[in-house]
Amino acid sequence: MAITEAKKMTTLQVKRFKPSENPTNTFLTDEKGVWAWMTTVDHKKIGIMYLVAVAFFFALAGFLAIALRTELWTPAKTFIEADTYNQLFTLHGAMMVFFVLVPSIPAALGNFILPMQLGAKDVAFPRLNLASLYIYVAGAIFTFAALASGGFDTGWTFYTPYSSDGNGAGVIWVTLGVFILGFSSILTGTNFITTIHKLRAPGITWDRLPLNIWALYATSIIQVLATPVLAITILLLSFENIMDIGIFDPALGGDPVLFQHFFWFYSHPAVYIMIVPGFGIISEVISTFSKKTVFGYWAIALSSLAIAFIGFLVWGHHMFTSGQSAVATTVFSFLTFLVGIPTGIKIFNWIATLYRGSIDMKTPMLYVFIFLFLFSIGGFTGIMLGALSVDIHLHDTYYVVAHFHYVMMGGTLIALLAGLHYWWPKMTGKMYNEKLAQISAVLIFIGFNMTFLPQFIMGAQGMPRRYYNYIDQFTPFHQTSTIGSYILGVAFLIILYYLVKSLFSGEKAPSNPWNSRGLEWQSTSPPDFHNFDHTPVVINGPYDYHKPMEEFQLGLAVSHEGHDAEHAPAEVDTTEEKA
Amino acid sequence: MGRLFDFMLPDNKSPLTADSTDGLFHFINEVSLIFLVGITIALIYFAIKYKRKSEDDKTPVITHNNTLEITWSVIPLLIVMVVFGWGYSGWLNLKAVPNDAYEIQATGYKWNWNFNYENGAQTLNELHVPKGRPIKVVMQSRDVLHSFFIPDYRVKHDVVPGRYTYVWFQAEETGESVIFCTEYCGTSHSDMLAKVIVHEPNEFEQWLELNGGGIQGTPVEQGEQLVSLQGCQTCHSIDGSPKIGPTFKGIWEREQQLTDGSTVVVDENYIRESILYPGNKVVAGYQNVMSPYEGRLSDDEITNIIEYLKTIN
Numbered sequence: 001m002a003i004t005e006a007k008k009m010t011t012l013q014v015k016r017f018k019p020s021e022n023p024t025n026t027f028l029t030d031e032k033g034v035w036a037w038m039t040t041v042d043h044k045k046i047g048i049m050y051l052v053a054v055a056f057f058f059a060l061a062g063f064l065a066i067a068l069r070t071e072l073w074t075p076a077k078t079f080i081e082a083d084t085y086n087q088l089f090t091l092h093g094a095m096m097v098f099f100v101l102v103p104s105i106p107a108a109l110g111n112f113i114l115p116m117q118l119g120a121k122d123v124a125f126p127r128l129n130l131a132s133l134y135i136y137v138a139g140a141i142f143t144f145a146a147l148a149s150g151g152f153d154t155g156w157t158f159y160t161p162y163s164s165d166g167n168g169a170g171v172i173w174v175t176l177g178v179f180i181l182g183f184s185s186i187l188t189g190t191n192f193i194t195t196i197h198k199l200r201a202p203g204i205t206w207d208r209l210p211l212n213i214w215a216l217y218a219t220s221i222i223q224v225l226a227t228p229v230l231a232i233t234i235l236l237l238s239f240e241n242i243m244d245i246g247i248f249d250p251a252l253g254g255d256p257v258l259f260q261h262f263f264w265f266y267s268h269p270a271v272y273i274m275i276v277p278g279f280g281i282i283s284e285v286i287s288t289f290s291k292k293t294v295f296g297y298w299a300i301a302l303s304s305l306a307i308a309f310i311g312f313l314v315w316g317h318h319m320f321t322s323g324q325s326a327v328a329t330t331v332f333s334f335l336t337f338l339v340g341i342p343t344g345i346k347i348f349n350w351i352a353t354l355y356r357g358s359i360d361m362k363t364p365m366l367y368v369f370i371f372l373f374l375f376s377i378g379g380f381t382g383i384m385l386g387a388l389s390v391d392i393h394l395h396d397t398y399y400v401v402a403h404f405h406y407v408m409m410g411g412t413l414i415a416l417l418a419g420l421h422y423w424w425p426k427m428t429g430k431m432y433n434e435k436l437a438q439i440s441a442v443l444i445f446i447g448f449n450m451t452f453l454p455q456f457i458m459g460a461q462g463m464p465r466r467y468y469n470y471i472d473q474f475t476p477f478h479q480t481s482t483i484g485s486y487i488l489g490v491a492f493l494i495i496l497y498y499l500v501k502s503l504f505s506g507e508k509a510p511s512n513p514w515n516s517r518g519l520e521w522q523s524t525s526p527p528d529f530h531n532f533d534h535t536p537v538v539i540n541g542p543y544d545y546h547k548p549m550e551e552f553q554l555g556l557a558v559s560h561e562g563h564d565a566e567h568a569p570a571e572v573d574t575t576e577e578k579a
Numbered sequence: 580m581g582r583l584f585d586f587m588l589p590d591n592k593s594p595l596t597a598d599s600t601d602g603l604f605h606f607i608n609e610v611s612l613i614f615l616v617g618i619t620i621a622l623i624y625f626a627i628k629y630k631r632k633s634e635d636d637k638t639p640v641i642t643h644n645n646t647l648e649i650t651w652s653v654i655p656l657l658i659v660m661v662v663f664g665w666g667y668s669g670w671l672n673l674k675a676v677p678n679d680a681y682e683i684q685a686t687g688y689k690w691n692w693n694f695n696y697e698n699g700a701q702t703l704n705e706l707h708v709p710k711g712r713p714i715k716v717v718m719q720s721r722d723v724l725h726s727f728f729i730p731d732y733r734v735k736h737d738v739v740p741g742r743y744t745y746v747w748f749q750a751e752e753t754g755e756s757v758i759f760c761t762e763y764c765g766t767s768h769s770d771m772l773a774k775v776i777v778h779e780p781n782e783f784e785q786w787l788e789l790n791g792g793g794i795q796g797t798p799v800e801q802g803e804q805l806v807s808l809q810g811c812q813t814c815h816s817i818d819g820s821p822k823i824g825p826t827f828k829g830i831w832e833r834e835q836q837l838t839d840g841s842t843v844v845v846d847e848n849y850i851r852e853s854i855l856y857p858g859n860k861v862v863a864g865y866q867n868v869m870s871p872y873e874g875r876l877s878d879d880e881i882t883n884i885i886e887y888l889k890t891i892n
């Protein structure tokens with residue numbers, strides 16, 4: 001940035017703050033006890049509680065997935081009835097989407113990391129943050145109420161008129177649960193947008209924003225704009241269910257295709273709510289473990305925003321066979337391809353970042369590599385599904401099931417695992433067992449491909465989705481898939497084991513175990529209650545590995561802040577040329 | 580011509596509708612494979628070549644490269660535009676029914692397919708068609724969404740209550756192909772199968788002749804045919820075994836417990852009501868899943884069904 005630019009040049013007194021390797025006071029020691037946790041407004045504790053909740057739902061929905069796969073070992077009945085199967089796949093899908101993937105990265109990891117990467121003490125509205133957690137819990141309670149009142153078997157898409165005629169109380173409860181959950185998502189989004197605009201530490205200009213923040217920013221915009229549409233759709237559905245007003249049900253004079261429009265108007269952007277935060281994590285991890293500036297910073301940052309906006313205009317690609325108008329179909333297909341491009345660009349940028357880097361294949365990086373491979377397959381098969389004529393053949397078959405598992409599990413969930421391992425030392429102050437972590441990552445890779453690759457083949461051969469029974473010719477594919485899912489299950493158990501174990505007997509984590517230049521690493525591990533015991537001042541980009549570590553450890557030299565009196569204050573201004 | 584990904588697709592039995600789709604399917608797969616191999620090789624190569632030697636490794640500052648970035652944006656853009664155009668033209672073809680197409684009416688309902696022919700012939704879950712002639716299937720649903728899918732022909736369309744939709748194809752070889760329902764529709768969605776049976780044109784004419792004029796015979800015989808054509812046996816057995824609905828065996832004058840606690844004795848009016856408005860009186864221990872037959876069966880037909888039900892003991 002040129003000095004001549006008419007920007008305000010503030011001169012700040014700064015000094016170096018080296019994070020202590022033996023913190024006595026951390027956010028974990030400061031507020032103790034169940035009540036303190038339940039009423040805390042600390043973004044870090046809230047993030048951790050979200051993480052626990054998400055892990056709980058993931059375990060539950062994962063367990064259901066294993067049950068589903070076991071049932072599919074043979075055609076017809078293996079061990080559960082058709083109605084049970086239909087309820088289980090609905091529950092699995094709904095939980096994985098609404099209770100796991102939507103909140104996972106933003107609300108759990110994002111909550112913890114976002115203020116730290118901004119050098120802020122907390123999010124802009126800490127109480128709202130706690131409220132969003134409780135709203136999430138309330139949504140969950142409604143879902144369990146739905147189960148108690150007879151369950152629901154509509155699929156997570158709640159298509160009318162199946163979901164509106166004679167399907168009982170279960171559907172009403174669960175949709176209200178999702179309705180409530182939406183507010184949690186909206187609050188988190190609003191909070192993040194405000195925080196990013198208002199609480200950046202001195203020196204964090206928009207071009208020094210970590211890409212993780214850009215990704216969360218784009219995500220928050222989608223959350224705030226799309227979620228209300230879901231809320232309204234669900235309200236309309238409930239009106240129809242409870243009061244017999246015809247909106248979507250043709251028997252009452254409504255239009256079932258209208259419901260699909262409304263539903264996907266939210267749910268397509270929602271897939272970006274799920275994946276874009278993953279992009280943020282990948283950028284952070286890939287830079288740290290190749291010790292290198294991210295290639296094409298602006299391309300990655302802006303492509304997230306581009307995806308967020310174009311993502312609003314492609315919902316109709318879920319409805320090519322539904323009977324929507326021909327013009328709509330054409331336009332939606334066209335735009336779908338456009339949204340593929342920014343995603344492709346990101347992949348190339350990440351790979352280019354590796355070029356001439358100093359690559360360290362630690363577990364988070366291993367997950368990034370797995371991500372790049374699996375997510376690419378997810379992307380290519382997405383192009384396949386965007387192609388009109390081919391989608392006619394593939395729609396609602398296992399090809400689609402495989403595609404979205406490659407994107408959502410191979411993409412988002414793998415990114416989440418990368419982020420979890422990356423920030424685990426910061427969050428808990430403990431190191432996990434690297435060897436077990438590597439083994440389970442490899443197992444996940446094997447298990448995942450074994451589970452979902454065969455589904456592409458049987459799907460293209462015609463195997464429809466949401467099928468309890470199937471024709472004999474598909475048996476070998478289903479059985480391979482089921483074995484793969486068991487391998488996946490074992491891998492997740494190993495992860496659970498070593499992560500929990502690390503809490504009790506893990507090696508103590510240094511403040512910056514990966515030598516990252518990210519601001520969040522300039523706190524103690526685990527961080528102080530207020531994240532930093534000073535106001536950080538940033539003079540470099542978050543990926544400037546060519547600059548010495550000292551330059552990343554600056555903070556406002558106000559006498560009453562900080563505890564390390566030995567360092568003399570230095571004079572540095574917040575623009576680049578002096579650094 | 581053999582192609583790398585042939586193993587993924589079922590036989591192509593209706594080239595007029597399937598060729599374009601298959602060509603594009605192969606094209607996307609092959610181009611994707613090239614990209615994927617490239618990406619994988621780059622990943623592995625970089626991971627090995629640039630493996631970290633020491634914590635003090637110095638890396639170059641490469642922020643961006645316009646030429647490179649434009650190249651890898653524009654080339655994929657061109658490729659996806661080709662894919663779009665190809666998919667679009669294939670899809671237009673799927674929408675454009677040839678003028679001389681032979682029309683068959685299809686009705687989907689939980690969980691069967693009925694097919695009706697111009698001369699009154701009716702079938703349940705069997706779509707008989709002549710070889711070498713374009714066929715248009717006009718579809719409607721009686722209850723919830725269904726979707727009509729014939730993998731061998733690469734055609735699919737949702738079947739929507741309250742409106743008509745269609746697919747067309749032209750089978751080029753005799754034999755059978757499977758039809759799936761691909762829009763989730765409840766308990767027996769995965770059993771909502773049917774098959775296409777392709778005949779030589781003259782055999783088809785004979786078949787049509789034989790089945791034309793619809794249902795005939797004594798009232799009981801007509802009732803029996805109706806019960807099997809209307810798919811009642813998907814949910815009701817005639818041998819006493821329980822299915823999704825109560826068995827028809829011994830139904831006449833049976834005392835029936837209802838969900839509201841009352842009991843009824845099965846007579847003409849009760850059966851009539853059960854068929855037209857099954858939700859009014861739901862038998863205890865069963866779900867209200869039978870779709871109303873109001874407007875689908877005439878009074879005479881219902882009378883015939885009742886006559887038939889009386890005979891099942």
Ligand code: HEM
Pocket residue numbers: 062065066068069089090092093094096097101154155156157401405408409413451464465466467468485486488
């Ligand atoms: C991040 C992880 C996952 C997500 C987000 C996810 C999401 C979904 C969704 C949205 C559905 C569709 C449900 C519906 O059609 O209504 C689904 C179906 C299914 N998933 Fe998952 N899933 C995940 C992991 C898994 C795993 C690990 C397995 C296997 C072990 C699995 C097995 C299945 C099966 C068997 C179905 C049912 C397919 C059908 O009958 O159509 N899923 N999943």
Ligand SMILES: [Cu+2]
Pocket residue numbers: 267268269271314315317318
């Ligand atoms: Cu979409």
Ligand SMILES: [Cu+2]
Pocket residue numbers: 724725726760761762763764765768769771
């Ligand atoms: Cu169905």
